[in-house]
Amino acid sequence: MPGLNELGYKRSVCPHDCPDTCGLLVGVEEGRVVSVKGDPDHPFTRGAVCEKVRHYGERIHSSLRVHHPLKRVGPKGAGAFKRISWDQALDEIVDRYRGIISDFGSEAILPYSYAGTMGVVQFHAGHPFFHKLGASRLKRTICSAAAEAGFSASMGNIPTTDIESSVDSDLIILWGTNTLSTNMHAWPFFLKARKKGAAIVAIDPYENRTAKKADFHLKLKPGTDAALALGIMNVLVKNNLLDETFIREHTIGFEKLKPRLNEYAPQRVADITGVPASQIQDLARRYGFARAPYIRTGWGPARQLKGGMAMRTIALLPALVGAIHKKGGGITRSTSAAFDFNMEAVIQESLDSTAPRTINMVQLGSALIRLSDPPVKALHVYHSNPAVVAPDSAQVLQGLLREDLFTVVHEIVMSETALYADLVLPGATSMESTDLYRSYGHYYLQMAHPVIEPVGEARSALTVFQDLAHRFGFKEPCFSQSEPEIIESLLASGSPYLKGITLDRLETGRPVRLQVLSDIIEGGFGTPSGKIEFYSQNMAAMGLDPLPNGEPSVDREGEGRFKLQLITPPRHQFLNSTFNEIDDLRKKAGPATLMIHPDDAKKRGIEDHTQIRVYNDRGEVFLTARVTDETSPGVTVAEGIYWPRFMAGNHGINHLTSQELTDMGESCAFHCNLVEVV
Numbered sequence: 001m002p003g004l005n006e007l008g009y010k011r012s013v014c015p016h017d018c019p020d021t022c023g024l025l026v027g028v029e030e031g032r033v034v035s036v037k038g039d040p041d042h043p044f045t046r047g048a049v050c051e052k053v054r055h056y057g058e059r060i061h062s063s064l065r066v067h068h069p070l071k072r073v074g075p076k077g078a079g080a081f082k083r084i085s086w087d088q089a090l091d092e093i094v095d096r097y098r099g100i101i102s103d104f105g106s107e108a109i110l111p112y113s114y115a116g117t118m119g120v121v122q123f124h125a126g127h128p129f130f131h132k133l134g135a136s137r138l139k140r141t142i143c144s145a146a147a148e149a150g151f152s153a154s155m156g157n158i159p160t161t162d163i164e165s166s167v168d169s170d171l172i173i174l175w176g177t178n179t180l181s182t183n184m185h186a187w188p189f190f191l192k193a194r195k196k197g198a199a200i201v202a203i204d205p206y207e208n209r210t211a212k213k214a215d216f217h218l219k220l221k222p223g224t225d226a227a228l229a230l231g232i233m234n235v236l237v238k239n240n241l242l243d244e245t246f247i248r249e250h251t252i253g254f255e256k257l258k259p260r261l262n263e264y265a266p267q268r269v270a271d272i273t274g275v276p277a278s279q280i281q282d283l284a285r286r287y288g289f290a291r292a293p294y295i296r297t298g299w300g301p302a303r304q305l306k307g308g309m310a311m312r313t314i315a316l317l318p319a320l321v322g323a324i325h326k327k328g329g330g331i332t333r334s335t336s337a338a339f340d341f342n343m344e345a346v347i348q349e350s351l352d353s354t355a356p357r358t359i360n361m362v363q364l365g366s367a368l369i370r371l372s373d374p375p376v377k378a379l380h381v382y383h384s385n386p387a388v389v390a391p392d393s394a395q396v397l398q399g400l401l402r403e404d405l406f407t408v409v410h411e412i413v414m415s416e417t418a419l420y421a422d423l424v425l426p427g428a429t430s431m432e433s434t435d436l437y438r439s440y441g442h443y444y445l446q447m448a449h450p451v452i453e454p455v456g457e458a459r460s461a462l463t464v465f466q467d468l469a470h471r472f473g474f475k476e477p478c479f480s481q482s483e484p485e486i487i488e489s490l491l492a493s494g495s496p497y498l499k500g501i502t503l504d505r506l507e508t509g510r511p512v513r514l515q516v517l518s519d520i521i522e523g524g525f526g527t528p529s530g531k532i533e534f535y536s537q538n539m540a541a542m543g544l545d546p547l548p549n550g551e552p553s554v555d556r557e558g559e560g561r562f563k564l565q566l567i568t569p570p571r572h573q574f575l576n577s578t579f580n581e582i583d584d585l586r587k588k589a590g591p592a593t594l595m596i597h598p599d600d601a602k603k604r605g606i607e608d609h610t611q612i613r614v615y616n617d618r619g620e621v622f623l624t625a626r627v628t629d630e631t632s633p634g635v636t637v638a639e640g641i642y643w644p645r646f647m648a649g650n651h652g653i654n655h656l657t658s659q660e661l662t663d664m665g666e667s668c669a670f671h672c673n674l675v676e677v678v
Contacts, residue, residue, distance in 0.1 A: 010451040011039060011509035014053055015430035016575050017115035017143070019334075019441025020185045022049055023511055024056075026431060026451045033057035033431060033452060042511050044164065044442040045185045052575055055582045059429070060455065064413040064581045066426040067456025076401050079419045086457060089423050090464075094471045096406050097133070097378060104374040106134030107356045112364065114140055116383030116412075116578070117461075119435030119448070120346060120490060121483050125461035126382060128348035128478050129469050136376070137358040142390070144334070144440075145665030147302035150311030151333045153536050153664070154319075156526020159338040159497070159516050161294065161330030162443060167192040168328025169294035171286055173201045175314055176225065177298025180209040181572045183441060186296065193294075193328070201283060203228070204300065205567055206595060206637045207630035218283065219632055222567050222671050223553030224273040225301035225310040229317060230550045231269030232284040234261045236320050241288025243322030250521065251319050253535025257547055264550055272552060274632055288321055292329035300569065303671040304553035308664025312536075313548040319532040325521040332441075337526075338516050339438035339445065340495035345486055348478050362668040363659045365392045368399020382410040382427070382461055387417040388577040388641055391657035391668050394619045410464060413581045416643050416652075426458040433460040434483035436490060436506070443514045447487065447506035462486075544663065557658055558616050558674030564600060564636050566614070567671040568653050571640025580643040592647050594623040595637040596677065601627045604677055611648060614638070616675045619655030622648035625677075636675065 009025035023042030027035035036056040040047030069089035074080025100108050111130045117123055148157070163186045166172060172190050179187050190200055194215075202214035203225075211217040220228055236242060237258065247254050266277035273280075287293050295317065301310040315331060323329035344350070359367045359376075364386055368376055376399075390396045400407065400420035409421035418424045432454040437446050462483065469479040481489075488503045497514045505512055517523055527533045540546035555562075573579065573589040580586060594614055596606065606612055608627040613620055614636070623638060631637050644652040656673050 011448070012431055012451055013437040013446045013448040014049070015117040015119055015435070015437065016578060017118055018575060019183050019439060020045055021118065021437055021439035021441065021444070021446070022053065022185070023446060024049065024053070028451055031452055033060050042444070043513070044444055046188070048185060050184055051573060051588070052579050052585060055579070055585055058582045058584070059413070059579065060431060062413055062581050065455060066411055066414055066418070066424055067458070068426060069457065070424040072422050076403070076420045079414065081424060086459070089425060090467055090471060092423065093408055093468060100377045100406070104377055106354065107136045108374040108377040109133065109135040110359060110367070110376045110379050111135060111138050112361060112379055112381045112386055113138070113383040114142060114361065116385070117430055117435070119430060119437055120341065121435045121486050122433060122461045123383060124346035126380070126465050127346060128351055128476070129465040129474075131348055131352035132469065132474050132476070133472070134352060134354040134356055136356050139358050139360040139666060141665055141667045142361050143667070144299060144302070146307040146662040146667035147297070147299055147311045147333060147665070149665035150302060150308035151315045152526065153308070153312045153533065153539055154315040154527075155532055157337050158523060158526045159335055159520055161324070161332045161520060162335075162516065162518070163189055163296065163332055163441060165328055165330070165518065166190060166294045166296070169193045169292050170198045170328070171201070171290040171293040172198055173203065173287070173293070173295045174210060174214065175203045175295055175297045176300030177296055178204065178208040178210045178569060179296070180213065182298065182570055183296075186441065199286065205632065205635055208569070209572065216283070218275045218279055220273040220275050221552070221632065222565050222635060223304040223306065226306065226313040226548060227264065227269050227272040227550030227552065228275060228280065229313040230261060230264035230548060231266055231273070231280045232287060232317060233320060234264045234269070235266060235281050235284030236288050237261055239285065239288060241285070242320055246322035246325075247319065251532040251534060252529050253533055253547070257534045260547055269550075272550065287317070292326040293318070293321065293323050294329050295331040297331065297333050300567075300671060302662070302667065303669055305556070305660060305662055305669045305672045306551065306553040307662045307667065307669065309545070309549055313550070316532065316534060316548060325519050330520065334440040335443055336438070336440045338443055338497045338514050340493055340497050341490040342493035343490070345489035348476070351476060360661065360666055362391060362661060362666070364390045365395025365399055366659055368402065368405065369395055377404065378406045378408070380408045381417055381421075385415045385417045385577045387420060388415070388643055388652050389654065391654050391670065392618055392659045393652055393654045395659070410461060412458070415577070416645065425464060426456055428454045428458040428460040432458060436487045443516045444511035445501060445506065445514060446511045447509060449509065553669065553672045555658065555672050555674040557618070557660065562616050562674035562676045563634070564675050564677060565634060566636045566638065566656060566673040566675045568638050568641075568657065569671070574640045577641045577643060580646060586646060589640060591624045592638065592640065592642045592653070593626040594677065595626045595628050595631045597631050597633045597635070598627050598629060599633045600636070600677075601625065606677065613678050614656065614675050616656055616673065618658065619651060620649070621651045621653055621655050636677065
């Protein structure tokens, strides 16, 4: 029977927005998930799971689980609903959508979804329906788009270094990634390298779990990553620690960059970044002298207004020393490019002949309260929790409270967004549906089958959207395909990375490795020149600086008026807003806190463990002060996205974040905020 191993556990895959995409073994008794542990046969995750996923049964059987379709009977946000049937719910959606289309046009309907599941089928399940409907397009850029755009400007959209190969590195740099909390299965590979003599360096604005375990920690100011990278380049050039052959054969534009590097001497970079010049020089020399230096980038550097430039600049470092083609060396941003599927199988963009407008998901608040011609009259939310995760929460909530906005939320648990819905549809979890899982942290592909029957009347996204399509009279084949049929079409891309991978192989539930070269340089680079680009003509054509630029990111809305920088990195017990619904994890996480340096606390009369008000022009949040030198003067840190219902004042951290878009990729600058604290 597919998915069962010799111990009687059922195989599954973690569906969440994490690079590890863990192989799971799920214990089931009487139709309930009673235990979740790691699959020891998975070559990357090797039998380990994070603290969050060990509690997965509590999520599936949570008291907050939505069991049946619900219709609002009280004020929006109050959480008062009555049970209705699926037929009633779907009929009302169709009637309301038809009325909105008649009065305002299809663009008045806006889908809103993201990575509540990373399963390729269910993630994209709504795309064909909304394309056929002619609804407004959603630009899904809230997370990684700036990092992708910046990295691609330097190296192209190509597979990056396999984390597993880092065991042969002699210098590992973890740049803007709290690996132990957000990429934990990479850590054992780094430890193997350390046992063979490698040093581990953490670059991060505060002393997180990973920085504490590293050999060295460079505590830079938020938004100054590009300047630090340029300072390292300056030292490499001054000390002649370059691989001239690699630069000549595989890059373009280095001679144009050289004059700019003169502007980033270590002392000037120290003034910009807060990292002592001696540490900058030491790291640069270590990098230049290393046999096989390796960089693992996180998403932190790109979550700044100039985050694309930051990632672009970091991505150029391996080219200077030829690290990319050295065993154990290179750089890992994402492995996504190797999962080169036939995406039209799930997106079905050809169904849309209307060329509708595009709305950026980062700017949902503005779209809901300001857009006209037409206004957004219907919001269909699935695989996301925008009331909590979208920036500038005050505007988002103002929009969700509109009585003339028809809001549908397809959700597993009664989330904050679901409280504002007119209709709540019960969603199936990954353990109740079939899907295909790619990774952005390793090169294994895996298929998962249901391990239990759906709880209550829960339905998968694919089932719901196909049912809606049929009610609208849509006849295209994609609206009748099963998950295995869609997966088979996804695999039929002709990509060399997918060679030999078939549905039959995946049906076993075991991980299958892609055909990725051990030396990524052998596949070439995805830039217009086919080389690594120190100078980018594409960026020049877009009106952007074609060379790396180390100007720091600044919250322009608060510049000169608010004195403290705020970053909002993940908390160990949560994944974005998910897992707040699990009592044990919330207790372990403790109250929502603000890390503030003793100097800043003293100036403001703030004592440890007291409640404080953190505010700017966008809103306010009430947190518990944690006075600590784990952060730097002028820098505050609020870990984790707590649901507002579990916070004082019922305000979440994204009341403080901006809808302003990044320099590249039109993403969100979650870590670029100026605030004050009292």
